[in-house]
Amino acid sequence: MLDILRAWYTKHFSDPQVVILALVILSGVAIIFFLGDVLAPVLAGIVIAYVLEGLVKRIGRLGVPRPVSVIISFSLFVTTVVLLLFGLIPLVSKQLSQLITNLPDMLNEAQQLILTLPEKYPMLGSGHLREMVASFNAELVNLGQTLLSVSLASVVDVFTLMVFLVVVPLLVFFLLKDKHKIVIWLQRFLPEGEGLAYQVWRDVDVKMGNYIRGKLLEILIVGVATYIPLAVMGLKYAATLSLFVGLSVIIPYVGAVAVTIPVALIAWFQWGASSEFVYLMGAYLLVQFLDGNILVPLLFSEVVDMHPAAIIIAVLVFGGLWGVWGVFFAIPLATLIQSVLNAWPSMQQEVS
Numbered sequence: 001m002l003d004i005l006r007a008w009y010t011k012h013f014s015d016p017q018v019v020i021l022a023l024v025i026l027s028g029v030a031i032i033f034f035l036g037d038v039l040a041p042v043l044a045g046i047v048i049a050y051v052l053e054g055l056v057k058r059i060g061r062l063g064v065p066r067p068v069s070v071i072i073s074f075s076l077f078v079t080t081v082v083l084l085l086f087g088l089i090p091l092v093s094k095q096l097s098q099l100i101t102n103l104p105d106m107l108n109e110a111q112q113l114i115l116t117l118p119e120k121y122p123m124l125g126s127g128h129l130r131e132m133v134a135s136f137n138a139e140l141v142n143l144g145q146t147l148l149s150v151s152l153a154s155v156v157d158v159f160t161l162m163v164f165l166v167v168v169p170l171l172v173f174f175l176l177k178d179k180h181k182i183v184i185w186l187q188r189f190l191p192e193g194e195g196l197a198y199q200v201w202r203d204v205d206v207k208m209g210n211y212i213r214g215k216l217l218e219i220l221i222v223g224v225a226t227y228i229p230l231a232v233m234g235l236k237y238a239a240t241l242s243l244f245v246g247l248s249v250i251i252p253y254v255g256a257v258a259v260t261i262p263v264a265l266i267a268w269f270q271w272g273a274s275s276e277f278v279y280l281m282g283a284y285l286l287v288q289f290l291d292g293n294i295l296v297p298l299l300f301s302e303v304v305d306m307h308p309a310a311i312i313i314a315v316l317v318f319g320g321l322w323g324v325w326g327v328f329f330a331i332p333l334a335t336l337i338q339s340v341l342n343a344w345p346s347m348q349q350e351v352s
Contacts, residue, residue, distance in 0.1 A: 049179075233283075317330075
């Protein structure tokens, strides 16, 4: 047994660069796993600065000095946050309140529809349907209690949000402004020369940066493209539904299916089986089709080259470990694993 372990260790960890890469990855995972909640503002600031770095470089290619390009990029970021805080969020909050207020009437209408089904389809049986409706009502009571507890906990979340609104922008600004100083300081803890860790980082840096920036752009495009037909046709809660549709692109495949259900239900409750319902769902499905067949290949054709099953597994694993952040970074983290495996010396020898 010891000979087998020794042979395995010699095969995979004989190169010191491999050991360094493994230690770097394990340290990063440990920090996020054990200190993720405490360092959440820091992690958020690093991610936002990482995204804005691409904009800083593009402005710099126009001949603009880096300090000026940092100020321009940071100003755009702050402007976006202000627009969200005073524009989109109040509107979405108002529509959510209206939806919660109207939800009992919508559910009552759905129950009445279910109870009338035996008249049209006698084989269903009214007893089973009544039991199903009673069970549904019990679940609604539990849902109401959950919403109440969430609303009480939101008082504490307001303070956390205020901390984020102050700390995160400051971190973003200083991370962009002093990027070179921070990189030089971090390099003091790494071995000299461009080893395996640097090779993996170069590969991941390009893919991860392009993926995150592309995903944010996809959220914006899909959200706006969905809002236009929903608002033009006068669908209730158009802004809220469009926000959810935009955010649904974070979860590949599953998100698009899940968000279609509330859109279809609200449209059906508002218009019933009418031409408006058909036109709206047609426009909505057209946006989904264009997103999956044109926008995604255009934005991510050279970023991610993984099997759909691998992507779904990555979403489930990292989402289970780190929640929403894990879902958002599932594909970049899977790309990191793929780059490590491709760069691992023993793997290269087996392929060759």
